[in-house]
Amino acid sequence: MSSKSITLIIKPRGNPIRNLPDETAILLSDSGAELHKQIAKASQTSIHRLRITKGSDNSVVANSKDVSIESTGLRDRSSIVIKDLGPQISWQTVFIIEYIGPILIHPLLYFLRPYVYGTNLPPSTLQTISCILVTLHFVKRELETLFIHRFSLATMPFRNVFKNSAHYWLVSGLLMAWFTYAPNGPTQKSQEDVFGGLALTQIGLFLYTIGELGNLSNHLTLRNLRSSGSTERGIPQGLGFNLVTCPNYMFETISWLGMFCVNRSWSTVVFIVLAVAQMAAWAKKKERRYRKEFGSKYEKKKYGMIPGLF
Incomplete structure (x- = not known):
């Protein structure tokens, strides 16, 4: 040269x-x-x-x-x-700001139910479980942001933090929390009396656990493809990667389906639809990038995040 x-x-x-x-x-x-x-x-x-x-x-x-x-x-x-x-802001800081919204909003509405909704009814078992699951999900995301994720881009424009945070603060935060802890919502009833009963709650807990653990496993795999401070990429192998381009999105969806089985709220469906649509677009983009970057070394995937669907 x-x-x-x-x-x-x-x-x-x-x-x-x-x-x-x-x-x-x-x-x-x-x-x-x-x-x-x-x-x-x-x-x-x-x-x-x-x-x-x-x-x-x-x-x-x-x-x-x-x-x-x-x-x-x-x-x-x-x-x-x-x-x-x-003005720029680090991607890590953006993620921390995004996820802190639901972590604050869900416990806040749960514990302040008498003041927010004007009810003396104690939280139901389903409302308690829902609060725990949502909070744990986003605490896990915060810990992954701090200790697992490595970012190919250091920063993003500061103005984008408001747009990015709205999805989590308003949809998975305020919208979902408001209808989950409402005294007239399905989660206020006994889990034996609500649609699906105890069995659906147990199925939800099972799906949530599988989804969270699978997603964590995928994130650890992706982390190990890139050394600290480097932007080079490798071809991911392991749990789910032989099925779809982004199994981390697949397990994320499974986790939220488990959440819906617990709280049975239409607000959770809204979040799932929006999240899946966005993740599907990201998965399609990543598949194109893998094919371009690795060529014949990469085993092409037909589906981006959910086998048989998309």
Whole structure:
């Protein structure tokens, strides 16, 4: 690979970046990560706020150590376009904010039932179980975020945290909790008197346990594919990966179906439908990425997350 030094012409796009230089010198053998580092240092801007594209075709110059300047097609006096993506927030922080919503909302409505609903009825067994299961699910997610998940992207635009959090705070949080702990809801009744009875509750607990443990196993598998601080990807193998692209989404769905069997609330169905639709789109996108990235090494999957369906 050539060690020749070239000069790149810098053009800004969007919001102006103070101290952005007009040009920069870099070796053809240097990486895209080095280019991002140079521009960030010169402009005194966070590296995560920068988006660098080629002036010729608008293709992205990746912030990666594995991409060389020469491989991007940039040559001496080529132009690059720099865009300020705005304030950023780490993906880990976003996940923590998302999941803390249901963790706070469910116990709050459960314990404050007399004040929220104006009822003196004590919580039923089903309401108690529902509160425990939802809280444990999202506590598990928080712990996975802190100790298991590794993120290929360090940050996202800060403005997106509100959109991302709405799904969890409003749907799995406020909507689900409101109807689960309501004194006139199905969970207020004795589990022997409500539709499905004790048997459905037991089935729900079984599905919930299988779903949570399977999902945790998949997350550990995905973690072990990537070393700390690295963005390289491997082909996942293990529980469920021979059936679908993303068995972690399959087990997530099983867990929430178990939750529905316990609380029998239409609000849980709303969350499941929205969540499954989003996970199905993510699974389809990941399948395309695996096929493109690994080629013949990857065993193509017909289904993204649920065998026989999608």
